[in-house]
Amino acid sequence: MSAFFGDIAPIQYEGPDSDNPLAFRHYNPDEVVMGKRMEDHLRFAVCYWHNFAWEGGDPFGGRTFDRPWFGGTMEDARLKADVAFDMFRILGAPYYCFHDVDMRPEGDSFAQSTRNLEAMVDLFAQKQAETGRKLLWGTANMFSDRRWMSGAATNPDPHVFAYAAATVKTCMDATLKLGGENYVLWGGREGYETLLNTDLSQELDHMGRFLNMVVEYKHKIGFEGMILIEPKPQEPSKHQYDYDVATVYGFLKRYGLEDEVRVNIEQGHAILAGHSFEHEIALANALGIFGSIDMNRNDYQSGWDTDQFPNNVPEVALAYYEILRGGGFTTGGTNFDAKLRRQSLDPEDLLIAHIGGMDVCARGLKAAAAMLEDGKLEDARRARYAGWDGEQGLLDTSLDAIFERVVSEGIDPQPRSGRQEALENIVNRYV
Amino acid sequence: MSAFFGDIAPIQYEGPDSDNPLAFRHYNPDEVVMGKRMEDHLRFAVCYWHNFAWEGGDPFGGRTFDRPWFGGTMEDARLKADVAFDMFRILGAPYYCFHDVDMRPEGDSFAQSTRNLEAMVDLFAQKQAETGRKLLWGTANMFSDRRWMSGAATNPDPHVFAYAAATVKTCMDATLKLGGENYVLWGGREGYETLLNTDLSQELDHMGRFLNMVVEYKHKIGFEGMILIEPKPQEPSKHQYDYDVATVYGFLKRYGLEDEVRVNIEQGHAILAGHSFEHEIALANALGIFGSIDMNRNDYQSGWDTDQFPNNVPEVALAYYEILRGGGFTTGGTNFDAKLRRQSLDPEDLLIAHIGGMDVCARGLKAAAAMLEDGKLEDARRARYAGWDGEQGLLDTSLDAIFERVVSEGIDPQPRSGRQEALENIVNRYV
Amino acid sequence: MSAFFGDIAPIQYEGPDSDNPLAFRHYNPDEVVMGKRMEDHLRFAVCYWHNFAWEGGDPFGGRTFDRPWFGGTMEDARLKADVAFDMFRILGAPYYCFHDVDMRPEGDSFAQSTRNLEAMVDLFAQKQAETGRKLLWGTANMFSDRRWMSGAATNPDPHVFAYAAATVKTCMDATLKLGGENYVLWGGREGYETLLNTDLSQELDHMGRFLNMVVEYKHKIGFEGMILIEPKPQEPSKHQYDYDVATVYGFLKRYGLEDEVRVNIEQGHAILAGHSFEHEIALANALGIFGSIDMNRNDYQSGWDTDQFPNNVPEVALAYYEILRGGGFTTGGTNFDAKLRRQSLDPEDLLIAHIGGMDVCARGLKAAAAMLEDGKLEDARRARYAGWDGEQGLLDTSLDAIFERVVSEGIDPQPRSGRQEALENIVNRYV
Amino acid sequence: MSAFFGDIAPIQYEGPDSDNPLAFRHYNPDEVVMGKRMEDHLRFAVCYWHNFAWEGGDPFGGRTFDRPWFGGTMEDARLKADVAFDMFRILGAPYYCFHDVDMRPEGDSFAQSTRNLEAMVDLFAQKQAETGRKLLWGTANMFSDRRWMSGAATNPDPHVFAYAAATVKTCMDATLKLGGENYVLWGGREGYETLLNTDLSQELDHMGRFLNMVVEYKHKIGFEGMILIEPKPQEPSKHQYDYDVATVYGFLKRYGLEDEVRVNIEQGHAILAGHSFEHEIALANALGIFGSIDMNRNDYQSGWDTDQFPNNVPEVALAYYEILRGGGFTTGGTNFDAKLRRQSLDPEDLLIAHIGGMDVCARGLKAAAAMLEDGKLEDARRARYAGWDGEQGLLDTSLDAIFERVVSEGIDPQPRSGRQEALENIVNRYV
């Protein structure tokens, strides 16, 4: 156990009346919601990068955090791992997520970086065994180092494509070894800064082929987790190819991958793309590609990715409502790809931010479940479309046949209230 | 000839030094650009709706224009047609576009509305013959009347679906009769105001089936034009299903229509979706679904669709550059789906706005052609990807094979300048 | 009593467990919060325009609502008033707000319009007396008619300026007669579409002079209410002069009005200007110009003014928190300048939307009061600035004197945690 | 002369037909425009920070540039200065701008940092003398170091306020010594991340007092340059107090500084605040506080500050049009606060980006001058307001007097066309 968090004991559920900042007021892992333990519904994961690797910088300022593990040695990496697993344990989060570069120091060659990774994977495996923590997903960071500045799988330089392929191979191996339940690809540099120097067609084809290789390798090594793409419209690039759920769907269809790959949807990325979070979830469910979520919000009024912890229960409830309507998570879960604000300097802030986020999710989940069990919303939805029950035939005919019917029957449809405010009031009974 | 425009003669090309507000300074229809007449490149179309049916209202104010044809009679409709074809002739625009509701008065039944439409189609056919004007595309307005408030093909009420099918049938008939080169669907109400009352899955399936019926009917009647979808992300709806080019592509793939349907891309809609106009065009070309354009810009800083005439030559040049790179228009053209500002009250304003827009497009086209003929941009693009010439093998192998190669060869890619500013400077030689 | 709402009885408070859609679950007028009745805190007002004059149109579609009072006669106006006061009574909202054009038919001359207004004012006065309803504020609609298309007080045409002055005079008279507690100016056309035809300097000076005339007239007639400006950044205009609270403050200072005029802040307008609602309220309090609020939200992801009923309790709570921190309303109140969604066709929807909004506000108010009474947030705020207690002298000296001290004392400030997440968690105990 | 740029000779004007990427095609310093040399109109400045101190990082990736002067020693700082003045000379830009932290290494105490600054100022003075380059403005970086994370003048910790005061003192001294023509304050951390921990009122008062101390110190040391505030709405902070020109104006009025302080307007910041660049310039001129510009554009579709070199002539022309209408620069100039794209790695890219920017500005200036000399736009503007010539009396009377006149004269104003498109077409004759 590291000294970083002092003698803070594992966070306990104390109920809504507690004013202990280091207690859960709503997240009660064993509480049963719709027949399942809350922990098994939410499947919380803590991310390694923002919590342990990020230094608090922004485009106008450098490091604000002062962590004993900052530095580039294997010893630093091990101390970081000690603190991280300590935090997972204190929070009681069952899962975590990582990038390769979060857990291992960069070596002076690809081979050395790989050896560093393997050594750390061994350590992580041991820590998982000791603490009972599990890996929700692994991923490769192919955007921070300058070698990726013009893309990874979509790079104009084939050597970068190769380096990316080799990197993903090592990260998939690591994920397999750690029993990861998913493998995620976020293509922060798979896009462009300017169309003027970009061959859109080639870049899309290379990205399609790359993803097929990922799927082929998954099967080769017997990885049974799900491959997930995380959509984001832009930032760091001016335009990213995995813009949103609909775009990723078209991409998967184009390259024959719609049965092999799903999406990891982040609230902040949904918003940057002009969508609500619940829209992206509902659409992924409708298209059959829903996988997992990154439950970190964006400030609606900041045009960049603020990656804040969730704090608005009504919004979170609508997201879980769509997740529950779709049957809940299978391999996916609720990852906090969330940054502390860079002024939140203290170790305690790390815990408090997660506690708040987990409580907000727990409230959202319970509200969503109650809305579903109540049934009023779903009854209203069904009633609105009930006219189709006897009219499926309209879908099996032709424009001119329908035309004849409209004219002969004098069809003159009358609008009916959409009752949006009434439905919103129903939601407000639960959130 | 109507009296509306007084004795204004057809607009002539007078060259860049003219300061006659009623002359073209750049649009010279017979001038040859890259081996083709400018008129045949640009294929200008004038829209019927904003020019002749829109009254100048906005969400906070009513009619500002005062046109002698406002009113709901067939006589009004005929006067409107007189003025419209007069304007087409004065401008020398070879094409126009229409919705059903622009050209005919609403009847008191579907059958009567259809008869009104048919009568006007006969009149339009006669006017086309007299003036040599042609129809670029026809379309149905299935968003203004209150019957469409909850969608057309995606309406919860099957009677509205039927009404929509019958309506499109009549509009396709009209388009065929008028020799239209395309038929467009813009789904301003195909979307939702709130997810709470929406069955996303059913609505998408109905829209997919509807579009298949459109394609089936096209073949049945021998319409040889192209079916086009016009993407727009939102407004009037909170979310529209035809969000952007990438979304429409996924939709077409889902419903097996990618070889039958293309896109009509509007600059203003591209911007509302977070894309540049040239991005949407380049993407449509890459995906094989580029059709036509609506060359009306949005104010980047107004969050609604301002539908302004184009006035920024550098932007327009980049759009035509992508069009020319893709081989130019086939059935498509340059439609001005553009509104006068509502304070631009005078008949002359209608002409001046189009003259300005046509000149801006002519300059953009000429600049685009010069950039292509110069070749520096394309040379730079090819050079950037030249490394792939001997490395296609990377695409035919596997992650682990590539991994072996990266390790054994010690591949360590070095970034090369993307030269964005140098390329932008090259563009600025031409615009 | 009109027949419009059938036999719906006045809405009663039934408590949080009620599932009656026509009952309050949180708004309990007589419940005491921080020593004051809830009704006296919230001071709810219902707007006349969106509820009774708006027909459900948007930029892409016309009327959806079907109200028996639509039409232009005095009889229509009286029926509208009957239904309106009926609704005020059913809702138990103590206040309402109006524009001149909402309540009276347009005449064929200014004099006739004024007579119509006066007749309706008499009727309203009588209805107020009968029902106990009061006027929170009156205002003039100087944006809908085409005469205002280029501005009212800022119009290039002095006759429009004159017409505006005369109009405001009649509306201030009406407001005085009806015992209004405020008079509001919203300048939807006081701005520009293009700088190219605009004399910014003259327009600002005319607007400054106009507002001074308003204040002079207020004193002349003994109107004791407050004059309020409602900021909005744009829409309908591309740019509006009353952009946001900070801009209005600078305008008031420039024209010597900062002690005479305050602001009516709308949530939707705050958002369009890039601010949170609570920011605008807090800033107005800091600058001493806080007046009243329009409690209608905008969709964060629609770039136009959606004017929706509030439905997010955490957001509303933060707004009331700033209002309570500033001492609460004096002449101001909580106006719903909110539109039904245009698909919400039924009379009941009008009631349900207001009930939902009033309940959300009541929850927000109670949460805000509890946070203030709890004191943890204010304690934390004070503690963060406590270092200044002994350092006020720094404000009374000079850069060079401070420089000497920094050097001689070796001042080297150490950052302290801003604790944002901890504070957000505290808020989440109450919302 | 440093080796960094190899043997590149000073950039020459070669005229519009040149295709030499290292020549000016439009910027011809000695060419006379409206009676003044182009160099004296434009007053170009190159910024030290983005060109020489920025390493190419973004929120998702680290250093991409590889410069021989990166490092923290005085030797590095001197090499950086050599290259910088070399670049100023090659470009022929008459001015540059700096922050303290760009030019000197951070010391281990404030005193040491000050000594480092002083040593570098001596070197810069010598280089200015050798090369004839001048200082447009100096400024202090009070946002990058972690000590500033919660603000400088607005920090909750008085020691940070003191450190800020001492820092500005040293930077004003440096600016005076280097003959700077302005001193700029940009308050990137003067704002907040969350209202919950912020005392808005105190922070504004402290900022007001701080700025008064700056003005007092200016007079004390005999600095005759102008004090400028650079507005920006947000980023890095969620909200910054110097939001836009209108906000800064209100702030200056509140603290009695409107005659002492002006604004430095950046195109990118204007856009982030929802304004056009020309709006901010025109408004600053109308309010009498126009100072200088940062001529670096934002991508309209990226929600963060992209700080790109200008490349759109029509937009730049409208900005210079407003500058020329206001009489041109006095102490201000055209600073490129512009970043290379982080993929533009080569030394040549630094030159090419500036050459392109300078050419675009030269074209914009010439177009603006031609529009002014042509006079058509100003004639149209005057004509639009001409009705006021005989109606100034309306401004000296009262609402009720005007009311009488409207009624008695039956005033019924008729709208006139705003002619926006016609005016836009006139602009397009010149750009």
Ligand SMILES: [Co+2]
């Ligand atoms: Co993110």
Ligand SMILES: [Co+2]
């Ligand atoms: Co994420």
Ligand SMILES: [Co+2]
């Ligand atoms: Co449009």
Ligand SMILES: [Co+2]
């Ligand atoms: Co269009």
Ligand SMILES: [Co+2]
């Ligand atoms: Co509003």
Ligand SMILES: [Co+2]
């Ligand atoms: Co309002």
Ligand SMILES: [Co+2]
């Ligand atoms: Co900037």
Ligand SMILES: [Co+2]
């Ligand atoms: Co700047």
